[in-house]
Amino acid sequence: xxxxxxxxxxxxFAPSPxxxxxxxxxxxxxxxxxxxxxxxxxxxxxxxxTDVERSEARYEDQLIADLKWLGLDWDEGPxxxxxxxxxxxxxxxxxxxxxxxxxxxxxxxxxxxCAPEELEAERKRALAEHRSPLYSGKCRAIPAADALKRRANxxxxxxxxxxxxxPIRFHDLVHGDVEFSNEVVSDPIIVRSSGMPVYxxxxxxxxxxxxxxxxxxxxxxxxxxxxxVALYEALGWPVPEFAHLSTILGADRExxxxxxxxxxxxxxxxxxxxxxxxVNYLALLGWAPTGxxxxxxxxxxxxxxxxxxxxxPSPAVFDMQKLYWLNRHYIAQSAPQRIVALALPFFTxxxxxxxxxxxxxxxxxxxxxxxxxxxxxxxxxxxxxxxxIFRFDANAAASAPDNAEVLKAEKAAAVIAAFAKRVNAxxxxxxxxxxxxxxxxxxxxxxxxxxxxxxxxxxxxxxHSGPEFDKLIPIIELGxxxxxPTPVPSVKERLQQFSEALKSR
Numbered sequence: 001x002x003x004x005x006x007x008x009x010x011x012x013f014a015p016s017p018x019x020x021x022x023x024x025x026x027x028x029x030x031x032x033x034x035x036x037x038x039x040x041x042x043x044x045x046x047x048x049x050t051d052v053e054r055s056e057a058r059y060e061d062q063l064i065a066d067l068k069w070l071g072l073d074w075d076e077g078p079x080x081x082x083x084x085x086x087x088x089x090x091x092x093x094x095x096x097x098x099x100x101x102x103x104x105x106x107x108x109x110x111x112x113x114c115a116p117e118e119l120e121a122e123r124k125r126a127l128a129e130h131r132s133p134l135y136s137g138k139c140r141a142i143p144a145a146d147a148l149k150r151r152a153n154x155x156x157x158x159x160x161x162x163x164x165x166x167p168i169r170f171h172d173l174v175h176g177d178v179e180f181s182n183e184v185v186s187d188p189i190i191v192r193s194s195g196m197p198v199y200x201x202x203x204x205x206x207x208x209x210x211x212x213x214x215x216x217x218x219x220x221x222x223x224x225x226x227x228x229v230a231l232y233e234a235l236g237w238p239v240p241e242f243a244h245l246s247t248i249l250g251a252d253r254e255x256x257x258x259x260x261x262x263x264x265x266x267x268x269x270x271x272x273x274x275x276x277x278x279v280n281y282l283a284l285l286g287w288a289p290t291g292x293x294x295x296x297x298x299x300x301x302x303x304x305x306x307x308x309x310x311x312x313p314s315p316a317v318f319d320m321q322k323l324y325w326l327n328r329h330y331i332a333q334s335a336p337q338r339i340v341a342l343a344l345p346f347f348t349x350x351x352x353x354x355x356x357x358x359x360x361x362x363x364x365x366x367x368x369x370x371x372x373x374x375x376x377x378x379x380x381x382x383x384x385x386x387x388x389i390f391r392f393d394a395n396a397a398a399s400a401p402d403n404a405e406v407l408k409a410e411k412a413a414a415v416i417a418a419f420a421k422r423v424n425a426x427x428x429x430x431x432x433x434x435x436x437x438x439x440x441x442x443x444x445x446x447x448x449x450x451x452x453x454x455x456x457x458x459x460x461x462x463x464h465s466g467p468e469f470d471k472l473i474p475i476i477e478l479g480x481x482x483x484x485p486t487p488v489p490s491v492k493e494r495l496q497q498f499s500e501a502l503k504s505r
Contacts, residue, residue: 009041010213013067013074014203016048017060020264023256023318024218024248026070027282031245032216033072034283034306044210045077047088050202055090066265070275071299076210084210089202096197099205099235100159100190104144108234109190111147111157112139134186135160159191161201161231168226173243173308175219180226188227200224204231212240219244219313243308246286247315256318272346272379274334277327285316296329324377331373340369343379350383352390352486364478371471388461389476390486394497397462398505406464407502411447412455416502418444419456420495428477429491431470438469459498460491 013029015021021029036043045067049055064079076082086092103109114122114135123133139147140162151157163186169179190201207215222244232239250260257263268278280297289297289305297305331339344365347353357365372385383390397403406412418441426433442452454464466472479488489497 007213009036009039010044010211011036011041011216012044012046012207012210012212014046014048014206015063016051016054017056017063018051018054019059020266021063021066022263022265023282023285026066026265026278027248027285028217028245029067029072030070030279030282031243031287031306031308031311033074034303035214035216035308036075037303038306041213042075043073044082044084044212045074045079045087046206046210047078048199048203049088049090050197050199052090052196062266066269069269070265070279072279089206092202092206093197095209096191096202096205097195100197100201103161103190103234104148104159106234107144107162109159109161110140110144110187111142111151112160112187112189113142113147113150113155113157114139132184134184137187140187156193158189158193160187161190161227161234163187163227163230164233168229170225170229170239170242172222172225173214173241174246174311174313175222175244178222178225185226185230190231200227201231204228204235204237207240208232208235208237214241214243216243216308217245219246243311244313245311246313248285249315249317251317251319253315253317260318270380272342272381273323273327274330274342277323277330280330281323281326284322285318286314287311296326327378328374328376331376331379336366336370339373339379340366343369343373343382346380346383347386350390352383352386352484354485361482361484364475364482367471367475367478371467371475375467388463388466389472389479389488390484392460392462392489392494392497394462394494394501395504397458397498398501400462403458403462403464406454406458409451409455411445411451413502414445415441415447415452415455416459416495416499419459420499423492423495426492428480429473430477431473434469434473434491460494 011032013032015025015029033043035041045064047060049060060078067074074080076084076087078087081087100109104111119135122136126133139160147157163182165182167179167181168185169177172178188200189198191197225242225244229239248256250256252260265278269275276299279299279302283297283302283306284295287306288310290310340362344353344357347365348355353361353365368386368389369382372382373379376382376385398407419437422437422440423429426437429437438452438456441456442448445452457466457469458464460476461472473491476488476491476494480490480493482488
């Protein structure tokens with residue numbers, strides 16, 4: 001595929017505001033954006049809202065917000081204007097009517113008076129006879145003058161495009177040369193009898209009027225393309241380059257859908273997936289960089305690397321674990337204060353923290369996030385990881401099956417008793433003092449390694465695994481001094497509660 005310097009690249013992302021922006025459409029938006037930015041062209045946002053019953057302003061607002069969150073901007077659109085405004089199809093109806101009448105006048109389209117019930121009966125008959133359910137074309141034989149007179153007299157009529165008597169061919173930048181027999185295309189309706197134009201018609205008018213040079217979209221539109229190519233030819237317009245992107249599948253290799261879990265961009269944002277992680281991952285769905293081994297890219301690096309030649313027609317499988325791996329990478333790469341700010345709403349929702357923090361609590365919370373964020377797949381997991389700090393449950397810890405083996409160990413009771421005796425004589429523990437006490441317990445009991453540390457950790461956190469003590473202990477002791485919605489018990493309080501829980505078992 002070559003991009004002519006004499007013809008500036010113009011691409012468009014044209015979603016319908018009938019629901020949330022999902023993974024497939026977001027990948028399409030990303031590839032259009034990358035292609036436009038790579039070639040210094042224009043990226044157009046167009047809202048395809050001819051589905052009047054399902055289109056809603058709130059969905060348009062949401063998809064614009066989602067695109068901005070992903071960092072995908074556009075040069076022309078409903079919120080920006082541009083040389084080819086308006087950018088909502090509902091504002092372009094007069095234009096569609098004019099072109100439809102032009103096609104009728106030139107004999108390239110005709111009026112169809114078949115009632116829906118008649119067409120449905122024809123479809124069922126064809127299926128029963130094992131034929132493709134194509135329109136018979138019978139209204140094509142009605143003289144144009146007679147058809148216009150019938151419409152003028154109030155008879156309902158749709159407008160159908162007259163498909164030419166030759167195969168329809170086009171070159172796809174992903175799938176190569178594609179050919180459809182005219183017999184399998186049939187004569188498509190371009191304007192319904194209600195006066196509402198259909199997708200395959202208006203998309204051609206808009207793309208041509210807006211000088212779109214490359215149509216990059218999902219391969220579910222591949223079967224629509226011959227109808228659109230026929231319209232370009234009927235109107236005498238140059239056909240743009242097409243690139244149909246592969247289907248995205250779930251882990252079960254079925255088309256990705258809600259049953260696979262999160263699929264909308266809003267879902268991922270609400271889970272605490274960073275936009276740069278999602279953009280990086282979406283770019284790798286159906287596209288491979290040169291070399292094929294590198295997996296992490298900034299947006300600027302993706303722009304430099306991107307090319308449609310490296311887009312594969314094979315279906316792409318959405319791997320949630322791969323996305324989480326990338327998310328962990330970008331969490332680690334992010335400025336700490338950014339992650340703290342993104343994490344706070346999750347802790348507020350969990351009831352651990354207030355909406356706004358004073359300076360001391362803010363500084364302490366930053367320590368909590370720094371300790372736990374590297375180990376989570378997504379930021380919404382942080383409160384659960386932090387439960388050992390905020391919600392120590394001595395009874396649950398003492399009776400948990402996972403802790404049974406630790407607590408039954410020969411020296412566990414002696415370790416906990418020796419440790420508690422020393423901590424009870426102390427004030428708030430520093431990391432150094434905690435370490436010294438552990439060494440004293442080691443000398444007294446002879447316990448070491450797991451038999452020393454696991455009982456102590458279980459008594460303090462409720463689990464025999466967790467983050468490093470030298471970071472955790474100061475966080476617990478500092479948190480115990482703060483006026484939090486959920487008070488954090490000190491190490492001493494935890495040991496007292498745990499000892500009582502063990503006695504009552």
